[in-house]
Amino acid sequence: MSTVALAVTDGMLHFELSMAYEVFGSLPDGVSVPWYDVTVCGSAAVRVGRFRLEPDQGLDRLRDADTVIVPGWADVDVDPPAELVDAVRAAHAAGARVASLCTGAFVLAAAGLLDGKRATTHWAHTDVLAARHPRVEVDPDVLYVDNGSVLTSAGKAAAMDLCLHLVRLDHGSAVANVAARRLVVPPHRAGGQAQFVATPVPARDDHPLGDLFPWVVARLDQPLTVEDLAREARMSSRHLGRHFRAATGTTPLQWLLTQRIRRAQELLEATDDSVDAIATATGMGTATTLRRHFNRTVGVPPDTYRRTFRARAQPDPASVGPLAPLGPLGPLG
Structure with missing residues (x-):
């Protein structure tokens, strides 16, 4: 069974955190493959949106995980906590696959994991990421970037795409499709798709291309x-x-x-x-x-x-x- 650790700190975005927990923490009906063992790691009780969250393990346990997920947090104008950055860096050095959702990319960049690599984050913050970390090749126009052991995603729906991409890498498209059906989302969108288009979906049920x-x-x-x-x-x-x-x-x-x-x-x-x-x-x-x-x-x-x-x-x-x-x-x- 693969272990997934969610790294949390004060100010984490609750949508990305709960979404990742839902994808990796719930075995889809009809799937018989060994599923993920999910744990939440943080240094102490944290505020996630309006909620108080008590982590299962300390940040030092990130290094024991096969995959570390770093959700985004709201305040990108300040540097991420040093203890979180150090723990993520140590986890990657120990062999963990590390993925950031939305502004979680700022943690990976601070840890030096994105130096010389392509990366992305929410389109509203790509300029800030590029200015703060000039050694990172920031791509503002993609849903997610897969560098093998280091992955980054844009925000919200793109974070779901990256999570399903990880399931697809681990268990194949058939299982990822089942997980997507349970979540009622598209089973696969390539990471190279654009983050934003003017009218992403037909606005009406009677759209001319609906059928x-x-x-x-x-x-x-x-x-x-x-x-x-x-x-x-x-x-x-x-x-x-x-x-x-x-x-x-x-x-x-x-x-x-x-x-x-x-x-x-x-x-x-x-x-x-x-x-x-x-x-x-x-x-x-x-x-x-x-x-x-x-x-x-x-x-x-x-x-x-x-x-x-x-x-x-x-x-x-x-x-x-x-x-x-x-x-x-x-x-x-």
């Missing part, structure tokens, strides 16, 4: 074109492009490619299908086309990706139910 997204996701094995999507949406291709940009922050073709790549990732992790079969199932046509787009988007070839994830302890896909539909929309902030 198009599930229609497309159900037909990813077909060679769909922009004209096909426009015809189904009963609008011109140019009109479709405008609606897509407003709703997802990207173009119809880029969104469609993203859905195909995500489906390929799930099939590579959860099935023994050949790359040729997956190329057909995702509408890529040939293994060569799939490999080219997959390598460019994910950063590794499909075969390498499969070996990486199948080397982990994977549950039987039947034990966690069917693959969850991929989230149809783009960035949610």
